[in-house]
Amino acid sequence: xxxxxxxxxxxxxxxxxxxxxxxxxxxxxxxxxxxxxxxxxxxxxxxxxxxxxxxxxxxxxxxxxxxxxxxxxxxxxxxxxxxxxxxxxxxxxxxxxxxxxxxxxxxxxxxxxxxxxxxxxxxxxxxxxxxxxxxxxxxxxxxxxxxxxxxxxxxxxxxxxxxxxxxxxx
Numbered sequence: 001x002x003x004x005x006x007x008x009x010x011x012x013x014x015x016x017x018x019x020x021x022x023x024x025x026x027x028x029x030x031x032x033x034x035x036x037x038x039x040x041x042x043x044x045x046x047x048x049x050x051x052x053x054x055x056x057x058x059x060x061x062x063x064x065x066x067x068x069x070x071x072x073x074x075x076x077x078x079x080x081x082x083x084x085x086x087x088x089x090x091x092x093x094x095x096x097x098x099x100x101x102x103x104x105x106x107x108x109x110x111x112x113x114x115x116x117x118x119x120x121x122x123x124x125x126x127x128x129x130x131x132x133x134x135x136x137x138x139x140x141x142x143x144x145x146x147x148x149x150x151x152x153x154x155x156x157x158x159x160x161x162x163x164x165x166x167x168x169x170x
Contacts, residue, residue: 026134039086042083
């Protein structure tokens, strides 16, 4: 059985990709790989990253995804986000390095075949668009119905989606 390439992202960015709110993943490194890609949520979820969930635009996007209400307050916590699991699949359509042409204040649009990627203020808030970094353009994003536990790794790694054994012990 052949696996697919996967990348591990910290929360809440893994969820933002899984729900289609983040379509440009920013990295400090390039890849020549193009094709299917599994999105794996890291098993760690730092307090700093948890606190981001309460700030805009994270809060507005995540409120209907992994949160709960108690006494009129909204809570995001490490137990409400999937951790240590593959949560989505997508296609890595292209990669582009950011140069001096990237403008902080104007939206930009990239045409990648049949896909258009716009660098909106929201998308910009979810990544690091510093000069010299790389934008990974993710298309055909599909959130998995249930997270599939998996051990992640640095860089691109091979993930084998092993189906569960049928009920009844077969």
